[in-house]
Amino acid sequence: MSHWQIGDIAVHRIDEIDLPPATGPWLLPGATPEVVAGFDWLTPSFAAPDGHLRLSVHTFALEIAGLRVLVDTGIGNGKTRANPAWNDLDTAYLERLAAAGFASESIDHVILTHLHADHVGWNTRPGPGGSWLPTFPNARYVTSAAEDAHWSQVQDMEESRRLMLDDSVEPVRAHGLLDLVDVEEGGTRLLPGLTLVPMPGHTPGQIAVRLDSGAHSAVITGDCVHHPVQLADPALCSCVDIDPVAAVRSRTRLLDELADTDTLLLGSHFPPPTAGLVRRDGDGFRLVPARH
Template sequence: MTSPSWTVGDLTVHRIDETLLPPATGPWLLPSATPEIVAGHDWLRPDFANHEGVLSLSSHTFAFTLGDRRILVDTGIGNGKTRENPAWHDLRTDYLDRLIAAGYTPESVDMVIMTHLHTDHVGWNTRATEGIWAPTFPNARYLTSRTEWDFWAAYDMEPARRQMFEDSVYPIEQAGLLDVLDVPTHGLDIAPGLRLLPTPGHTPGQIAVQLTSGAHTAVITGDCIHHPVQLPHPEIGSCVDIDPTQAEITRRTLLSTLADTNALLFGTHFPPPTAGRVLSHAGAYRLAPLDPDA
């Protein structure tokens, strides 16, 4: 069981697969990405969309070692959790086995970065242990932005979202493992080569993760970009964006900073090959996919 990985300078970034999302996900999540729009971009097929124009998406996370810190970005949907979305309900995936096979046992992880507090990004924060939801990574600090934390703390949650917080977020806080960080507009360096970038819109306090090693740079998107179709069409937003206008501004700003550089973009929901470089194209952008290291 080998995890796909990419080299960023002296760093190795592993994609830890959880599950491919069902075909209905694309039309629901990005309703403006119609088959007609997809058909206008041959490079999306067959990896990022099928020949009928249906988008492909996946749930995975990223793991890397920076100095002596072993770091995980997001934790997916999780196993055995009661979820309103049938595609996320009571999963039984081998995600944790894949993480361990990549060299990251739960006890060895030092840091978990939560790009935002949505169900499919925090699920493996915890796992069922002796009848309770216990932290999966007991020696890690779990990081999120203060804007994100404060927003949901004041939010009138519907039952499904409250269930998610109760089984996957609040146990981390109760265990004393949560760090809530002030992330300024220019970003926050939390270790040499590791920077949190504010990417608001999808949620108010969402962050992306920037890695730097020598002359090499990479950005892990979180959900400011859900799918490569949003590169040629940054105006296409998600049905669950809290502030769609801000989400588009964030997307355009990030893409403009990455375009035509050597920076590698890692999509948190991009199906394989998942990573690539952003190229200027026809007044917007396209992705030049980069296969994992052999």
């Protein structure tokens, strides 16, 4: 497991699964092998020699201000999902989380950058009679009020998305553990050293998480950046971005703010080395991997 120290804040990457090669062409159709080949810094860590993108599902566990915080919860085990790579998983995610010092009962806060199936799955675990129970019973689960409001207003929701909300979000709400935060344009401080930053586009209420401790800082992307190829060309959009124009605007603003600073970028789907510094590179940017 990778680990980074942001001043007094400890950040642990908790792995769930590596995504199959077919994920890249589906998720980022504009990132063709020819496009990827134009940015040699992507290979071999972020892209294979044949041009396919390396992507993973992992979460970040934080030790901050005496609290244990989990940012996103992955896909989860035993859940029916339309994506074959996510369906009915059986991984050792909880064991890895515990091995990093984060037993389920010890988590104080769970931050959900947005409500997609690969970010909320471990919110819950199987209970009696086919029910779902909160996996982290002593935590407050936090997401933006705008994100929750969007999904509650969707008409004719596809069945797979409704199933995801029913098994991974609504049980948390029913147990009184879901906190909805109005995230201000300039960011909303949730905890000492932890700020929620609005990143609309992929979903209307998506947030990134900024960490600050002394002179040190980092940003956890959520899905405002799926893969480092989007640093090279911020106009590359995900096929599931709800508002691609807003997604490009959010991504470009973030990268422009971080460029040539010492703020670490931690990608929510970046394969190892996962973290790096943003540097300007021609008309775009590049990620310079950071040690962990």
